[in-house]
Amino acid sequence: MTQNNQVPVWEDPNISVPIVPFSELRRTRLSAVKQTIRKWPVLSIVILSLLVIAGVFAKWIAPQDPYEAVLVDRLNSPVWYPDGSMKHILGVDHLGRDVLSRIIHGASVSLIISLAVISVSATVGTFLGMAAGYFGGWVDDIVMRIVELMISIPLLLIAMMAAVVYGSSLTLLVVVLSLFSWPGFARQVRAEVLRLRTADYVLIAKMTGASPTRIFAKHLFPGVLNTVIVLSTLLVGSVILSESILSFLGAGVPPPRPAWGSMVSEGRDFVTIAPWIMMFPGIAIFATVLGFNFLGDWLRDYFDPRLRQID
């Protein structure tokens, strides 16, 4: 393999592993910029920093008031159109509100919901998954049955019904989306614990009389932590997507608070005359989900390259 290469492997200072495939050798000769891009999830970091900044500092960044409807400016075009102005960079919606400002304010909805949902479902899912994997037997049966059940129930429709009954609110959204998400954690954590529970150090801990609580906290939890972190990041994307779908269908955060999904739905009737109303919130959703997915992929490779096969 190495005969064809100009620089012999043993002379290349960047290679410490004795056997490296030919295709990998070229990577060591990349420029500094490319090396950074290979090493760090640059795109994710950029997108997610923008998201966090927009979410936290919306009040100060947004050029206009997101709630103020100036009817004169109604449906004004974005800046690059011949009749657009710098006042409304991404145009104005059907009620005369600035689209860019609404997108910036909408970031906080996505942020709050994804943080809340992931912390709730990761906690519940991890705990139940660990219990199911460690105790097995009827505990396992019950947990896994509930997981299967959650998957076969059309939660979207139930969520919409609940929104009609109880009125849509942030709390309801978090509850419903957490119900959607915890089975993912439970499944993965259970599979991991099934592997860990017969490991020597766990068996020895058990033999020396450690209580289940201690085994959970000291021996199993550190083992599944990586999986939980990776899964959390990967699931944020789908939580944000589900939230936007519910918002689009009118079961999201109640108006006038801007949420990206409901902005797309508002712009739906104006696709032909003012496509910018629906286009940019959609791009915001897309970019955010992409950012979290890339970060999740990167974390997975970083923590456990073996998992790459799941891809």
Added chain:
Amino acid sequence: MTFMVFTMLLVTILIFGLSRARGDPRLMLLDDNTTQETWDTWGEQMGLDRPLIVQYLVWLGKAVQGDLGKSLWEKRPVTESLMQRIPATLQLGGAAWAFAMLIGVPLGVLSAVKRGSIWDYIGRVVATFGQALPPFWLGLMLILFFSVQLEWLPLGRRGGLDHLILPAITLGWLAAAGILRLVRSAMLDVLDSEYVKLARAKGVSQRNVIWKHAFRNAMLVPMTYAVLILSGFLTGTVVTETVFSWPGLGRLAVVAIQSNDFPMMAGAVMLGTGLIVVANFAIDIASVIVDPRIKFE
């Protein structure tokens, strides 16, 4: 089997519970200036004086026999409306499934077999984008591009085959991305296995190795995930039908929910769950037939 029944029961309890959580069902049917007498007569007729559990059982009993009551606004049996909408949804679902398989399977196989090639690259892009695109936005963008700008395809509503293209792509995209990933990783696993190596060593041609030995086994993995993809379809149908004003079950459910039409939404949600549960069961059976290693419990 028992699990199927159990799931359905739970869904009916959820629906019934939610319907009662919003208050007396008479509020929906009668206006403010009805007399106490009429109010009581209606209550008696609807069996509201009996305990809640009895009311639930009566409602369930009727539902099992296919009597879901009358729609509040359309003034005709819910079952009739549902039946009328099924073909549109099946057509859309079938087209989307075909699209997803047509994109997902060949690209998945290609990107596994020619790892690192341009196909692998395209596959990655499709998979990444498919998972991050909001389906409703994709639908609107397709409309904007192909119907409004280029005027190649008609705008929304059900009609000939040309009406089917955009909704099918919108609904099928996510599934295509999922299938692609699953097929790719399954193919990679199988291509690395001993029996494929043996087939290669025997001198079986590349084509036969891929299609006869590897592909058939690799296809089992996506099958086990078919339930997840199907329930994704259910969500997707609701969104897609809303975007394209497609006269299917999803649209019916959304309109029923938004207009407070309880019997109708109950029917739509139950039918949706029923489809998933039955599909789940069918897939279990199908995988036993395809793969004799799986034993049916």
